[in-house]
Amino acid sequence: MRRVDYTGDGLVESDLAASPYLQARAWVDDAVAASHEREDVPEPTAISVATVDPTGTPDVRTVLMRFFDERGPGFVTNLDSAKSRHLQANPRIAAALTWPSLYRAVRFRGTAELIAREEVEAYFDSRPYGSRLSAWASDQSSPAADRGELERRWQEVLERFPDTGSDHDVPVPDFWGGWRVVCDEVEFWAGRRNRLHDRILFRRTGDGDLADPGSWERLRLQP
Numbered sequence: 001m002r003r004v005d006y007t008g009d010g011l012v013e014s015d016l017a018a019s020p021y022l023q024a025r026a027w028v029d030d031a032v033a034a035s036h037e038r039e040d041v042p043e044p045t046a047i048s049v050a051t052v053d054p055t056g057t058p059d060v061r062t063v064l065m066r067f068f069d070e071r072g073p074g075f076v077t078n079l080d081s082a083k084s085r086h087l088q089a090n091p092r093i094a095a096a097l098t099w100p101s102l103y104r105a106v107r108f109r110g111t112a113e114l115i116a117r118e119e120v121e122a123y124f125d126s127r128p129y130g131s132r133l134s135a136w137a138s139d140q141s142s143p144a145a146d147r148g149e150l151e152r153r154w155q156e157v158l159e160r161f162p163d164t165g166s167d168h169d170v171p172v173p174d175f176w177g178g179w180r181v182v183c184d185e186v187e188f189w190a191g192r193r194n195r196l197h198d199r200i201l202f203r204r205t206g207d208g209d210l211a212d213p214g215s216w217e218r219l220r221l222q223p
Contacts, residue, residue: 006191008103040101074180078140103191109165115178132170171176
């Protein structure tokens with residue numbers, strides 16, 4: 001059995017930012033910068049998203065965080081996907097950014113809300129051509145007979161929306177959108193030696209956004 005003693009810098013209250021947004025933003029920026037310099041941070045914005053299905057069973061998957069501002073982290077998806085169906089029935093959600101090689105993680109808990117259509121459209125137009133096509137080609141979370149079915153669907157949308165070099169040559173599907181986590185809690189985990197890790201939790205106490213220090217209480221959790 002392999003054991004690793006974590007040698008991170010930790011996180012102490014004197015170094016903590018005033019709000020959960022500022023602290024999370026700093027760590028995300030650090031991870032993105034590290035991804036350009038080293039190979040052990042390959043997807044710095046990969047975020048695990050947990051929902052609850054109609055039977056009450058948790059379900060988790062990893063997507064890419066495509067939005068992050070004072071309102072919370074967000075991601076894009078097919079609005080008929082399993083995760084979207086779960087959130088339409090029960091909007092409670094948890095998500096986590098984890099950077100094992102940096103000995104850091106951020107956990108978000110709260111309620112999911114749909115991202116405004118204009119924000120989704122602006123993001124969609126910034127995607128590579130192939131990624132825009134895949135939004136049309138994939139009936140996300142539905143069964144496929146085989147790989148050939150996916151390839152046939154891809155060819156159909158390739159012919160339907162030829163590459164003209166324009167950001168608008170592939171329209172945003174009506175069934176495609178995004179979800180944002182409106183947070184009630186944000187926890188920062190920093191790995192330390194001997195498993196005596198740092199865990200600092202911001203818990204909502206007011207109606208402000210993630211950048212409003214007055215809307216959050218802060219407490220340290222035992223590891």
